[in-house]
Amino acid sequence: MTETTLSPETTAPAAIKGKSLYALDDLTRKRNAAEKRFRAYGMTAIGIGLFFLVVLAYSIISEGMPAFSRTVMKVEFTLTQEQYDAAEKELFKTKAYESIFISALKSQLDASGISVPFDKDAIGRLVGKPGGTIRSFYKENPDQLGKNVAFELAASSRVDGYINGRVTRENMTDSRFLQKSDLDIVDALVKAGIIVNVFNWDFITGADSGVDNPGGAGIGASVVGSFFMMLVVLFLSLPIGVAASIYLEEFAPQNKITDLIEVNISNLAAVPSIVFGILGLAVFIQFMHLPQSAPLVGGLVLTLMTLPTIIISTRASLKAVPPSIRDAALGIGASKMQAVFHHVLPLAMPGILTGTIIGLAQALGETAPLLLIGMVGFVARGYPDGIVQGFIDPNSAMPAQIYTWAARADFAFYEKAWGGIIVLLVFLLTMNILAIILRRRFERRW
Amino acid sequence: MPLFWLVLIVLALAAISYTVGRSRALASVGGQRSKLHSLPSYYGTNVAMKAAVPAFIILIVWLLAQPFYVNGVVSGMIPDSEIAEGSSRGLVLAEVHRAASGLDNAVAQGDMDEEFARNARADVADVTQRLKDAGQIVTSQITQPILRAAQEYRVLNSTGNLFMTIVVLTISVIGALWGLKETTPEFRARNTVEQGVRALLVGAASIAILTTIGIVLSLVFNTYEFFRLYPALDFFTGTTWAPSFSERGGASELGILPLLWGTIYISVVALAVAVPIGLFAAVYLSEYASPRVRSIAKPLLEILAGIPTIVYGLFALLTVGPLLLSVFGDEGVGIMKAGTAVMTAGLVMGIMLIPFVSSLSDDIINAVPQAMRDGSYGLGATKSETVKQVILPAALPGIVGAILLAASRAIGETMIVVLGAGAAARLSLNPFEAMTTVTAKIVSQLTGDADFASPVALVAFALGMTLFIATLCLNFVALYIVRKYREQYD
Numbered sequence: 017m018t019e020t021t022l023s024p025e026t027t028a029p030a031a032i033k034g035k036s037l038y039a040l041d042d043l044t045r046k047r048n049a050a051e052k053r054f055r056a057y058g059m060t061a062i063g064i065g066l067f068f069l070v071v072l073a074y075s076i077i078s079e080g081m082p083a084f085s086r087t088v089m090k091v092e093f094t095l096t097q098e099q100y101d102a103a104e105k106e107l108f109k110t111k112a113y114e115s116i117f118i119s120a121l122k123s124q125l126d127a128s129g130i131s132v133p134f135d136k137d138a139i140g141r142l143v144g145k146p147g148g149t150i151r152s153f154y155k156e157n158p159d160q161l162g163k164n165v166a167f168e169l170a171a172s173s174r175v176d177g178y179i180n181g182r183v184t185r186e187n188m189t190d191s192r193f194l195q196k197s198d199l200d201i202v203d204a205l206v207k208a209g210i211i212v213n214v215f216n217w218d219f220i221t222g223a224d225s226g227v228d229n230p231g232g233a234g235i236g237a238s239v240v241g242s243f244f245m246m247l248v249v250l251f252l253s254l255p256i257g258v259a260a261s262i263y264l265e266e267f268a269p270q271n272k273i274t275d276l277i278e279v280n281i282s283n284l285a286a287v288p289s290i291v292f293g294i295l296g297l298a299v300f301i302q303f304m305h306l307p308q309s310a311p312l313v314g315g316l317v318l319t320l321m322t323l324p325t326i327i328i329s330t331r332a333s334l335k336a337v338p339p340s341i342r343d344a345a346l347g348i349g350a351s352k353m354q355a356v357f358h359h360v361l362p363l364a365m366p367g368i369l370t371g372t373i374i375g376l377a378q379a380l381g382e383t384a385p386l387l388l389i390g391m392v393g394f395v396a397r398g399y400p401d402g403i404v405q406g407f408i409d410p411n412s413a414m415p416a417q418i419y420t421w422a423a424r425a426d427f428a429f430y431e432k433a434w435g436g437i438i439v440l441l442v443f444l445l446t447m448n449i450l451a452i453i454l455r456r457r458f459e460r461r462w
Numbered sequence: 463m464p465l466f467w468l469v470l471i472v473l474a475l476a477a478i479s480y481t482v483g484r485s486r487a488l489a490s491v492g493g494q495r496s497k498l499h500s501l502p503s504y505y506g507t508n509v510a511m512k513a514a515v516p517a518f519i520i521l522i523v524w525l526l527a528q529p530f531y532v533n534g535v536v537s538g539m540i541p542d543s544e545i546a547e548g549s550s551r552g553l554v555l556a557e558v559h560r561a562a563s564g565l566d567n568a569v570a571q572g573d574m575d576e577e578f579a580r581n582a583r584a585d586v587a588d589v590t591q592r593l594k595d596a597g598q599i600v601t602s603q604i605t606q607p608i609l610r611a612a613q614e615y616r617v618l619n620s621t622g623n624l625f626m627t628i629v630v631l632t633i634s635v636i637g638a639l640w641g642l643k644e645t646t647p648e649f650r651a652r653n654t655v656e657q658g659v660r661a662l663l664v665g666a667a668s669i670a671i672l673t674t675i676g677i678v679l680s681l682v683f684n685t686y687e688f689f690r691l692y693p694a695l696d697f698f699t700g701t702t703w704a705p706s707f708s709e710r711g712g713a714s715e716l717g718i719l720p721l722l723w724g725t726i727y728i729s730v731v732a733l734a735v736a737v738p739i740g741l742f743a744a745v746y747l748s749e750y751a752s753p754r755v756r757s758i759a760k761p762l763l764e765i766l767a768g769i770p771t772i773v774y775g776l777f778a779l780l781t782v783g784p785l786l787l788s789v790f791g792d793e794g795v796g797i798m799k800a801g802t803a804v805m806t807a808g809l810v811m812g813i814m815l816i817p818f819v820s821s822l823s824d825d826i827i828n829a830v831p832q833a834m835r836d837g838s839y840g841l842g843a844t845k846s847e848t849v850k851q852v853i854l855p856a857a858l859p860g861i862v863g864a865i866l867l868a869a870s871r872a873i874g875e876t877m878i879v880v881l882g883a884g885a886a887a888r889l890s891l892n893p894f895e896a897m898t899t900v901t902a903k904i905v906s907q908l909t910g911d912a913d914f915a916s917p918v919a920l921v922a923f924a925l926g927m928t929l930f931i932a933t934l935c936l937n938f939v940a941l942y943i944v945r946k947y948r949e950q951y952d
Binding site: 047048050051054055057058059062064066068071072076079255257259260262268276280281283284286287288290291292294303305320324327351353378380381382383384387388404415419422423430434437440441 | 466529652656659660662663664665666667668669670671673674676677680681683684738739740741742743745746747749750759762763765766768769770771772773775776777779780781813816817820844845846847849850867870871873874875876877880881901904905908909922923926929930933934937938941
């Protein structure tokens with residue numbers, strides 16, 4: 017087809033036959049079909065790309081949303097001073113509280129008119145050991161004695177899975193953690209409004225738990241770790257990047273050294289991120305003995321990684337400032353330095369900030385270098401104590417935390433990992449929207 | 463944190479110098495600004511610069527040099543007899559550092575007074591017990607020479623820090639005084655300050671070079687160290703990857719070929735997904751799509767490029783892997799054993815690379831001059847014929863460059879393969895089998911418990927070196943082609 021279309025010998029006979037121009041001959045039809053097919057390929061390619069995007073978004077949201085809710089047992093009851101004293105006199109104190117709890121649960125069930133047989137062991141499988149929680153609550157708040165208190169006790173992770181559809185009657189096996197008969201109780205309690213799904217604030221504000229407690233794991237501490245890391249990146253990469261770009265764009269003479277710097281920057285932009293991790297490990301940890309797993313080190317590594325990106329975008333926005341601005345400043349007697357710092361730089365600032373935010377967003381999602389400087393395997397159990405500790409105490413970062421959860425054996429952590437991704441993407445989205453707004457509002461076309 | 467305070471004090475000195483320098487310049491001309499060579503603020507900045515910059519340079523040099531000196535002295539205090547069989551001087555020094563920081567912490571907590579911590583005749587058992595009481599971690603390996611070395615280490619460091627503070631502050635004051643002496647109406651303060659700023663700018667620009675040097679040095683030194691322990695020939699030609707963490711590298715077989723094969727195989731699968739889709743998408747967007755469609759579809763596709771790789775990794779591990787397993791696994795075709803496989807990682811990496819290929823190709827196709835299209839249309843070619851016979855051949859070098867850049871991204875990608883490709887290193891042709899890559903092994907060798915001196919950890923640096931050189935070559939060629947191509951139509 018391709019050779020024939022353009023050669024006059026083959027198209028000429030068609031013309032000689034004296035056919036109407038409106039009737040398509042075979043060749044034209046074939047060519048038009050090829051044209052349509054080609055167009056369809058293009059549309060399919062875009063369609064496939066967008067399809068992947070939708071699938072990705074769907075799986076993130078559908079798998080991650082359960083991490084934001086948790087299943088609790090809501091039980092209301094009043095503990096009188098006498099009951100408290102009596103329970104404290106018992107040998108097994110938490111057992112005494114447990115029986116108080118169970119009787120309260122029973123009366124609440126009766127009140128809603130639903131009856132289901134249950135025993136103490138079943139309750140233990142559903143909410144763990146409620147006695148301890150109740151006792152410590154009253155020990156801390158003795159003034160609540162004699163008042164009506166609504167307890168929200170976290171249900172066990174299997175019950176949570178049942179409510180969220182992770183565990184079903186078909187795929188579960190009876191174990192000491194949960195039995196099939198318990199699910200009847202759960203159904204009844206759900207109907208009575210005792211087992212409910214509430215928003216899981218602990219996931220957003222909490223710290224990582226150990227490997228044995230997926231229900232209690234939260235991403236808060238690693239958000240703080242990421243925040244300190246981003247502070248380091250921002251305060252190092254913005255000034256250094258801007259200074260380097262100003263030099264290269266405005267002052268650098270055309271010589272070998274400038275060429276060397278330029279080649280270096282464009283190559284560093286394409287070096288795999290894991291190599292920066294190796295650099296961080298060898299230079300910052302082995303050589304300089306900076307603390308492992310510290311947001312400071314992570315920030316330094318990510319700074320080196322984002323610098324090329326920031327330099328490239330900053331140079332583009334410096335280049336976009338028209339030469340007439342410089343000429344005007346020089347013309348009224350400003351020095352070269354003054355022209356750049358007083359006139360060119362402020363005009364390029366919106367573009368620079370946009371580039372910096374996008375660079376920061378990239379750094380925020382980067383995982384591989386953090387693995388090498390020890391930000392995995394470390395269980396971030398709490399928040400840093402202060403600002404200095406925030407930089408130098410071991411912590412995790414959001415992507416590293418997600419990786420840690422994904423690498424754990426317990427499937428319940430996968431839900432947390434997806435939830436963590438939602439949190440991470442919300443941050444990235446916010447930063448990118450901010451960058452777009454900045455660009456829309458302040459970008460000037462000359 | 464004395465270092466923190468030192469920096470603050472120097473900064474405060476600089477701030478004071480600024481105001482003093484400024485007012486001195488004004489005073490020297492009796493308040494008539496026009497008699498000064500430069501604006502008063504430049505005089506202030508000059509003085510502040512002289513107070514801060516030399517002081518900070520000295521501070522940084524000192525901080526880098528002191529550990530070398532102290533370690534050298536302390537290392538000399540440890541007799542060879544103290545270094546146990548199978549241990550090394552480095553490990554004993556680490557023990558010294560641990561003991562010293564234990565003493566530091568104990569003193570800081572008030573569980574031990576400074577005098578006791580420094581007592582050269584202190585008995586090791588006594589000190590160990592007191593350290594344990596203070597809640598410090600004490601290993602059983604502390605011996606009398608190590609304790610002595612740790613005490614000496616503390617003393618040297620504290621005197622070193624004291625001297626550093628004195629020297630830095632003196633230099634700062636001298637600098638400020640020198641700057642003040644210079645402050646006369648004729649002094650060209652602006653030129654001096656601008657020279658200083660220029661030096662700062664040059665310094666910032668050369669950080670790129672420093673980073674490259676840092677990467678190369680850290681790779682070269684550790685790779686050299688590795689090849690001293692493990693023959694280079696075996697590394698490059700070995701077909702078995704079986705690190706053994708238990709023994710000191712003797713039983714490990716560290717051949718790179720299975721890893722390279724896994725890397726290349728996964729990259730090829732990824733490119734087989736990304737290149738056709740990306741290229742067709744680019745052609746459609748630049749030649750067919752209406753501006754409206756383009757303005758919606760292009761940013762949507764580029765979202766794929768902005769998603770962190772950890773998300774793709776999780777997507778591979780938890781969504782794509784099980785999906786493929788249900789089709790090709792035992793219940794389906796029966797050629798896939800686990801969710802992590804070459805296909806899983808390759809497919810997901812391909813998705814990640816689609817926007818990379820499409821936006822680079824889009825730029826390149828747009829750079830083809832409109833005159834060439836018009837000429838083709840004028841001869842009666844359809845749009846697709848124009849694309850196939852005029853635009854793509856003209857854009858080919860650029861597109862090859864873009865594909866090479868995508869390939870370099872693919873072989874350097876870490877998170878997707880760490881989570882999606884599995885951990886077994888094998889040479890196999892079945893794309894549904896788990897394989898591993900260079901990057902995944904770098905992560906697993908360096909995040910384990912092995913100490914940095916053993917071959918099983920050092921091999922990661924040799925792998926990193928291989929990866930670095932491979933991506934560097936690809937990038938060089940790709941950037942060269944793309945640049946050449948751009949010049950052609952500029």
